Amino acid sequence: xxxxxxxxxxxxxxxxxxxxxxxxxxxxxxxxxxxxxxxxxxxxxxxxxxxxxxxxxxxxxxxxxxxxxxxxxxxxxxxxxxxxxxxxxxxxxxxxxxxxxxxxxxxxxxxxxxxxxxxxxxxxxxxxxxxxxxxxxxxxxxxxxxxxxxxxxxxxxxxxxxxxxxxxxxxxxxxxxxxxxxxxxxxxxxxxxxxxxxxxxxxxxxxxxxxxxxxxxxxxxxxxxxxxxxxxxxxxxxxxxxxxxxxxxxxxxxxxxxxxxxxxxxxxxxxxxxxxxxxxxxxxxxxxxxxxxxxxxxxxxxxxxxxxxxxxxxxxxxxxxxxxxxxxxxxxxxxxxxxxxxxxxxxxxxxxxxxxxxxxxxxxxxxxxxxxxxxxxxxxxxxxxxxxxxxxxxxxxxxxxxxxxxxx
Amino acid sequence: xxxxxxxxxxxxxxxxxxxxxxxxxxxxxxxxxxxxxxxxxxxxxxxxxxxxxxxxxxxxxxxxxxxxxxxxxxxxxxxxxxxxxxxxxxxxxxxxxxxxxxxxxxxxxxxxxxxxxxxxxxxxxxxxxxxxxxxxxxxxxxxxxxxxxxxxxxxxxxxxxxxxxxxxxxxxxxxxxxxxxxxxxxxxxxxxxxxxxxxxxx
Numbered sequence: 001x002x003x004x005x006x007x008x009x010x011x012x013x014x015x016x017x018x019x020x021x022x023x024x025x026x027x028x029x030x031x032x033x034x035x036x037x038x039x040x041x042x043x044x045x046x047x048x049x050x051x052x053x054x055x056x057x058x059x060x061x062x063x064x065x066x067x068x069x070x071x072x073x074x075x076x077x078x079x080x081x082x083x084x085x086x087x088x089x090x091x092x093x094x095x096x097x098x099x100x101x102x103x104x105x106x107x108x109x110x111x112x113x114x115x116x117x118x119x120x121x122x123x124x125x126x127x128x129x130x131x132x133x134x135x136x137x138x139x140x141x142x143x144x145x146x147x148x149x150x151x152x153x154x155x156x157x158x159x160x161x162x163x164x165x166x167x168x169x170x171x172x173x174x175x176x177x178x179x180x181x182x183x184x185x186x187x188x189x190x191x192x193x194x195x196x197x198x199x200x201x202x203x204x205x206x207x208x209x210x211x212x213x214x215x216x217x218x219x220x221x222x223x224x225x226x227x228x229x230x231x232x233x234x235x236x237x238x239x240x241x242x243x244x245x246x247x248x249x250x251x252x253x254x255x256x257x258x259x260x261x262x263x264x265x266x267x268x269x270x271x272x273x274x275x276x277x278x279x280x281x282x283x284x285x286x287x288x289x290x291x292x293x294x295x296x297x298x299x300x301x302x303x304x305x306x307x308x309x310x311x312x313x314x315x316x317x318x319x320x321x322x323x324x325x326x327x328x329x330x331x332x333x334x335x336x337x338x339x340x341x342x343x344x345x346x347x348x349x350x351x352x353x354x355x356x357x358x359x360x361x362x363x364x365x366x367x368x369x370x371x372x373x374x375x376x377x378x379x380x381x382x383x384x385x386x387x388x389x390x391x392x393x394x395x396x397x398x399x400x401x402x403x404x405x406x407x408x
Numbered sequence: 409x410x411x412x413x414x415x416x417x418x419x420x421x422x423x424x425x426x427x428x429x430x431x432x433x434x435x436x437x438x439x440x441x442x443x444x445x446x447x448x449x450x451x452x453x454x455x456x457x458x459x460x461x462x463x464x465x466x467x468x469x470x471x472x473x474x475x476x477x478x479x480x481x482x483x484x485x486x487x488x489x490x491x492x493x494x495x496x497x498x499x500x501x502x503x504x505x506x507x508x509x510x511x512x513x514x515x516x517x518x519x520x521x522x523x524x525x526x527x528x529x530x531x532x533x534x535x536x537x538x539x540x541x542x543x544x545x546x547x548x549x550x551x552x553x554x555x556x557x558x559x560x561x562x563x564x565x566x567x568x569x570x571x572x573x574x575x576x577x578x579x580x581x582x583x584x585x586x587x588x589x590x591x592x593x594x595x596x597x598x599x600x601x602x603x604x605x606x607x608x609x610x
Contacts (some may be wrong), residue, residue: 048544051554051581053474055502055509083481102581104485111511174582324557374553 320388443511532603
């Protein structure tokens, strides 16, 4: 044990010369949440997270010709100036709502006489990443609470403060994965994540979970545990099962662990975090406390550090028939990896048994040089299907929403 | 470790090469010109070309455009508040912020006027690594993308920002700086500021 420890300390010192000079005294406080767990790897110490261009990129400066799609598909800029655009929802009147992680507001995009207007309808929110529309109501999930705005389309100019659905959703009020994704279940309940507070840690009872709340009663339930952070989920149009993306931990290696696409087969199912990653990889710290046999493996290993976010089942009729009930998935792209991956929209095809049959690119071209810093010029976040069967996807890096359409 | 300085040189070289390669292709000479044409008010305080000679007023040059536009955004949106800056940013459009950022990012950086003490020059580099400054701001503390340039920045400005992060009063988009400064000893702040303010941007 002592020998092993000495070896790993040695490896650490050689791999990270920047830290070799540091005095031997232990740090007085924990490292930043995103950096925590770094001692488990020999990855370069200069890897750093990316941030959006807060002031956005204008449509005229978006290089659409760099984007690649299959023949017949077309990508265009649908809206710009939607700063740090993340999750999207559409009302039955066609209003597109956009939330974000660091912008504190919710945007509504309306269309009249062929002209689109981008308008801020809610301000001063705390991490309003989760939004969903259902039966006239816009639900917004912030860091600590979910609020409902009834009859939103009639009140775009003055939506008011809304009504509280549930509060107390940030157990520690500390740093970490406290932004939420929000989805409306076929049962009329709201599904959302509470992520792990750190890169790798033992979560509290209501951390690293997917919860649901009944908007009528405020009743909370845990539907999935051991989910490090899921920022994309949808229900299969036929089986009605919950499918969700999950970000795996950082600082374990360039190519491990895989991020995950998961499916919930029974309520309360455990997906492994922090003990087991990608269904078969014990964690270097917590792996000794539980075996991978006790958790559900992913339906699909997505690749390490690709950062899957929004995912939606395609149910429209504009795309070719073979796209019906496929998953379209936005991958935000990696930072914790020397050779960068992701920054694209992927297509996942399921077979008749609901097993993954194919995993292939749908929109690529944002990643221009996997060794550069930054390696990309755009970062897909969420997918939204439009009434005509086209899809929109958001890009928080540029504050832009794109439309993907198909014609023969 | 004997190979440290060579490794750091390599890292700095790679970073410089990367910065050159990825200079945003969407920034045009026209954007830079447009930014320059509305920059008179900025340079009144931030100095010619965004090289400040006023204690407490930060230099803008030497930052990537993304870092400059992000801070203008933060003042406009009220995330950061300052009696001088808040009104300046209040009515700027996204395009004006992007143009100003393109202009100041294109300006040359002046040599630092600050002279660090011998003690700070000795201790500073060790602390900058121990406290993870170099992890994001880079081995030469030049910043990258949204992460600001530190090398050669005004001493007073560096110190007040660090004190703000330490006291959790300075706006912090993602919690990284607040988290990083929770580990920093109060007495090390002046050493860091002294060392970094005197550090040549290269």
